[in-house]
Amino acid sequence: MSEIQINHSQDLAKLEAEGFRLRIIQGTADHLLVEGIPAVTSEGNVVLGTLYSPLETNTDGRTINPCSSHQCWWIGEPPCDSTGRVMTEMISNPDPEAKGDDIETRVGFSRKNIDKSPYNNYYEKIWTYVRLIWHEAREIDENCDPRSEKPVPAVVETQNRVFHYPDMATTRSGIGVATSKLLVDKVAIVGLGGTGSYILDLLAKTPINEIHLFDGDTFENHNPFRSPGAPSKDELTNPLKVDWFGSIYEKMHKGIIRHPYYLTGENINELDSYNFVFVAVDKPTVRKVILENLISMKIPFIDTGMDVSFDTKDMLGGMCRYTVGTENYHEHIQEVISFDDGPDNGIYRNIQVADLNMLNAAMAVTKWKKYLGFYIDEMHEHHSTYTLSSHRLSKEDKS
Numbered sequence: 001m002s003e004i005q006i007n008h009s010q011d012l013a014k015l016e017a018e019g020f021r022l023r024i025i026q027g028t029a030d031h032l033l034v035e036g037i038p039a040v041t042s043e044g045n046v047v048l049g050t051l052y053s054p055l056e057t058n059t060d061g062r063t064i065n066p067c068s069s070h071q072c073w074w075i076g077e078p079p080c081d082s083t084g085r086v087m088t089e090m091i092s093n094p095d096p097e098a099k100g101d102d103i104e105t106r107v108g109f110s111r112k113n114i115d116k117s118p119y120n121n122y123y124e125k126i127w128t129y130v131r132l133i134w135h136e137a138r139e140i141d142e143n144c145d146p147r148s149e150k151p152v153p154a155v156v157e158t159q160n161r162v163f164h165y166p167d168m169a170t171t172r173s174g175i176g177v178a179t180s181k182l183l184v185d186k187v188a189i190v191g192l193g194g195t196g197s198y199i200l201d202l203l204a205k206t207p208i209n210e211i212h213l214f215d216g217d218t219f220e221n222h223n224p225f226r227s228p229g230a231p232s233k234d235e236l237t238n239p240l241k242v243d244w245f246g247s248i249y250e251k252m253h254k255g256i257i258r259h260p261y262y263l264t265g266e267n268i269n270e271l272d273s274y275n276f277v278f279v280a281v282d283k284p285t286v287r288k289v290i291l292e293n294l295i296s297m298k299i300p301f302i303d304t305g306m307d308v309s310f311d312t313k314d315m316l317g318g319m320c321r322y323t324v325g326t327e328n329y330h331e332h333i334q335e336v337i338s339f340d341d342g343p344d345n346g347i348y349r350n351i352q353v354a355d356l357n358m359l360n361a362a363m364a365v366t367k368w369k370k371y372l373g374f375y376i377d378e379m380h381e382h383h384s385t386y387t388l389s390s391h392r393l394s395k396e397d398k399s
Contacts, residue, residue, distance in 0.1 A: 049076030100176020
């Protein structure tokens with residue numbers, strides 16, 4: 001992770017040199033807080049509040065300019081003018097907001113440049129809001145000042161993060177409080193075929209501490225056509241799937257851990273300390289062993305599956321499925337999942353297509369995020385299927 005260096009960003013260094021009290025928090029998202037700003041209360045008193053802005057930086061920890069957002073927020077009583085009237089003209093959101101990393105703002109501000117152009121840097125942005133608030137405070141106390149007489153070293157609070165560089169997607173969109181719900185310790189993906197590899201692609205973008213990959217199979221010539229990425233011909237040397245995908249995603253996520261073997265009844269207890277398990281295996285009898293043991297260990301899971309076949313007109317039909325099992329709800333598993341390996345003949349084929357693998361994975365990961373409270377979940381279903389021919393999405397086993 002790149003920890004921000006104030007002296008590498010001219011705009012922040014300039015604020016620091018002028019005596020502003022900067023506090024930078026690098027957690028689920030990156031935050032800039034400017035503390036000690038004089039503001040007027042509704043009772044006409046001058047108190048100190050805090051100005052908040054999301055802080056966008058590049059992989060070297062330098063601020064990204066111009067600023068993509070013109071907004072700021074306020075921590076403290078909504079600032080008033082010198083008569084005690086709330087400055088509603090600059091307030092865009094009168095309600096409190098959680099910004100993540102234990103930051104709670106009271107109101108949101110919106111103040112654009114006259115020509116609607118973005119702020120050139122954070123120095124220009126911060127000063128714009130400070131002047132408006134401070135001007136009213138000076139009408140009451142002409143000696144108040146948001147700056148100290150000497151430069152104050154910025155306080156940088158850096159949390160241990162799982163990415164090799166800051167998550168600016170979360171910072172830009174201001175969803176740190178939602179993303180923090182994904183801060184789980186250990187998640188396993190059992191099976192790195194078409195669906196499992198896309199599950200990894202999606203989970204690698206979340207702040208899970210450790211993502212464990214279980215698969216004893218090799219990455220062969222048919223796999224690139226139903227997995228994320230695009231390997232060259234020279235790279236197709238039949239590496240283990242956990243090594244192939246591990247080497248890709250550990251460039252971004254620090255917690256990718258490889259297990260180059262299959263899970264069986266003999267070693268399934270390795271999962272007994274996991275927070276959640278995604279199951280993406282082909283063989284129903286193997287799935288049965290895994291799910292029965294996860295239920296007995298009281299570990300929540302999502303099992304995925306696809307059933308694709310040719311019809312009489314040489315077109316593909318079928319469905320994608322995910323099934324959720326939790327510590328307190330798993331009685332439906334036997335009813336909605338087949339544990340029969342299918343016909344043992346030369347006609348039976350396990351058909352997979354990249355877009356359906358990707359869809360199946362997206363359905364499963366979206367449901368996992370609902371389970372953790374990242375997304376709103378009104379249905380609370382434990383089993384869902386998508387049928388190709390009818391474009392029908394079913395939701396069953398609502399608890």
